[in-house]
Amino acid sequence: MTEGMTATARLAPWRRSPVASLGLYGHFIRLAFLKFLAYRLRYYTGVVSYTIFVAGHYYLYLALYAGRAAEGLGATVGGLTVREMITYVAISWIGRSLYFNNISRDLARMVTEGEIAMHLIKPFHLQSVMMAEAVGEAGFRLIMFTIPIMLVVVPVFHVGAPAGAAALLWTLVSFALSLVIYSQLSFLVGCLAFAMKNIQGVLRAQMVGMDFLTGVIVPFTFFPLWFQSAVNWLPFQCISYVPVMIYLGKRTGPALVEGILLQVAWAVGLTIAARLVWRYSTRRVTVQGG
């Protein structure tokens, strides 16, 4: 009798004080940090991967600027000198090493394998848990991945210093917002698994498309104007292009404030959108086995 009572009590809607919520999700941040720490060996070769990404683009852009010099064209492309371009590439990849995570893939796996059912009966919001884990993962990445990559990439490719102390500070704030935007966007992509069951193709498209749309591979100022005005309406530029431009000192004063506010708006907007999609999707979830 008593056992039956406690079981129903556990399934009742849960309420928690804000402080208790903070403690709970803070715990997930810590757990994720420790979990990734256990797999840190895998990240050593990741440092090599990121160095390869920077190196490949480094040579590509050197050839581009050298070609322009030989053809008697201007020394800046899309408002960037060759030095700034190299810095753009390096900071883009360094930033990516921080905000990157696999929320979409993990969520899709939970849905297709049925593990999602277990999360639905636990007294927390999976979206908040995954965001907290992304923060913990980013903490791990910062120490064990991003900083080692910086230590290799910055001296090897003579990466330029930030435009100033304020620019550096705002770049860090901006990349922190990138983490939220990237994670929420990734959560939304993962939610597609509720409707589509198998989203391997979508995940591949995300892998391929993300670095392009965020401006990691080519800065938007290289593109025709119609493309630039199109990306202005999308959240992707807030993941990489905005923070890197702040670092380079291309966004100062009102433009800097505008950039940060735009990021905040997307972070909040996507979080709300993800919450709504989540609520809609979990209302009609079917778990096959699991």
Added chain:
Amino acid sequence: MEEVTRADDATRFAFRDDRSRGARLAWQARIFGAYFVQFLKMRLAYRVDFIIDTLAVLFSLIIQLAVLSVMFSKVRALDGWTYPQVLFIYGFSLVPLGLFNLISVNLYGFADEYLIGGRFDRVLLRPVGSLAQVIFESFNVSGLSEIALGLAIMAGAGVKLGAHFGVTDLLALLFLAPGAALVYLGVFLGITTVSFWFEDKMGLAPPVYNLIRFSRYPITIYSLPVRFFLTFVLPFAWVAFYPAAWFVGGEKFGKVALLTPLVGVLVFGGAALLWRRGVRNYVSTGS
């Protein structure tokens, strides 16, 4: 229970085979042909997956083309290489990559599925080569889309170049593309084989895989040490640039292209020898 699952012990089960070498090869080819047909039947049951995979390949292609066209809207030539030439090299690179992707899927999960999961015991019990079995047990059909799209891009770039490709060029393609695919296969087989000795916690494959996208550009844009590395150490210059140079490389690189199949055989042969040693070293987990 005592473990008697070493590969040497497994040879006791091998049956005597008196057929000629040619007859055995033909028989093996028939077996792997049957594997492929079986796999296609399985895949066709999930047609939507195939369509989505193809769309993903197409999407990544469109992005690559967008990057290339943006680059060449800012400059006429990269280190002397024009847009159609670079485009042609890119198109060519997709053909060996598609061939490789078609048959390589099992290499990625080899350590987990075959060595730790115990599927390798079953492979060793069959009277057909273990390497061929692992390679031909699964296919990635989206490789076929890559091959088709690669050929289309080569044709488009060829028209832009105003080049006239004859029968010799077609024969060269039939000879160079599989040679380049052997280079891919050899490199990744070599990496996979390491897991016979070391559990692959380090993840050697991702950085090597990430290097592929930079092997599609003319290697002359890289510094000398990088060129040396891509030619002799991790020979990815042979998967796209050198073989494609037969068509677009002119005097300087056109002849070098012909070495591609030789490099492919050397790299793959080395990896296959390493594989044989690995199999001899194999001890089943017993699961």
